[in-house]
Amino acid sequence: MTQSPLRKIAPALLIISFFVLWEMACLVFGISHLVLPRPTQIVSTFFEYAPAIWPHAQQTLYTTMVGFSAGVVIGLTLGVLIGSSKLAYETAYPLLVGISSIPKVAVVPIFVLWFGAGTVPAILTAAIICIFPIVVNVATGIATVEPELEDVMRSLKATKLEILWNIGLPRSMPYFFASLKVAVTLSFVGSVIAETVASNRGVGNMMLIASSSFNVPLVFAGLMVLATMGIGFYTVFSLIERRVAGWAMRKAV
Template sequence: MSPRQQKLASAGLIVGVFVFWELFCLLAGISELILPRPSRIIAAFIEYQHAIWPHVWQTFYTTMVGFVCGVAIGLGLGVLIGSSKLAYDTAYPLLVGISSIPKVAVVPIFVLWFGAGTIPAILTAMIICIFPIVVNVSTGIATVEPELEDVMRSLKATKREILWNVGLPRSMPYFFASLKVAITLSFVGSVIAETVAANKGVGNLMLIASSSFNVPLVFAGLMVLAIMGVSLYAVFSLIERNVASWAMRKEI
């Protein structure tokens, strides 16, 4: 199948799912309180759009702030851990331990410390995205070919010069690949925090809508989240493809 046909097929499948959903709800007579039809969800979105926008902005804002902080910390830690075998072996168990804690469980602690609102959402978005970045960056740096390291050392390059000229550029494809994962995770993190304890954000909007049985609005929130998630992923894939093009050797 050509790439063009492939894309058409993917789009067709997505449209097909929605059409099936619409028809299934209509024909089976499913109550709107259980599963609203796509057309109703879109109608709800249009009806409430002015109310929805501030929440979208809030979620976007907390996600991005958390993500940027997480990336900075993750990159720093990754470089630190990756450039020393000792640090790598020492810190790895701790990192694995921290990363295996379900992040939802941390939200109440953040709320305890900082109160409900924006800060717990930012912190959750941050903490959830650090790990994949650390792992990828440190792996990229730690797996520099030994021959290459020998060549650099025979030139009497300092550790910093090796890191700067070889380790860091080499870990860039890993880093950008991890950004794609990290942004999606951050987004999940901030929505989780909003659902648990916030007064703003798409997660909070859905919680309130569901408590008043406005099910089409709940689903409209879900749709907005899906669109945001896909867009963020797409943006970072695009960045990845342009920044570390040498790692995707297509033009041979």
């Protein structure tokens, strides 16, 4: 792929101009930092509070990663099971859709009731919020395997497990990674929601406390931390995707 230099830096240009416009709008219209702080204020607040933000960021990162990993394992397993059998696909789908329709913020109090406030509800919320997209994508990937590919395997007398391992799973990898990129950002949403509702640690909790003391720049600094972590993980999974499932893009890996 040949890309012009402009195309490569275009995303960065857009982000920079977004912040420049924001900064200028705040200055021109004289918007108070209690309503909408300027990006420069947010950044300076971030550095000022960095030592205080760091443990919260670590906590959020920890709960998100544990929850996300659990979600991936469960989602992948369920997706394979559901995708491998038409019966399971049709039977389990309505239940899954039902569960996924529940606003995740509504289940946090239940987790708190069961496990107490703190780390566990955040992990669980991060996990359940990301399971559904993974299940749906993996199941779709496996259920839509071309019959000819299976015929080839069957003529070699391959077992069901061998077909799944050699055809179904690799075939669903592009779907899986597409869902991972969505799921990891959703996981941050889940853990932050749980921290906001019921925790004394984490970026969500920090933002809640900051807003109650009208430290709006710190709230935005929290958002910035979350956005940065989200972009970071999205990038990581994009890179893994390109290595593992690059064939789907019809590009040389």
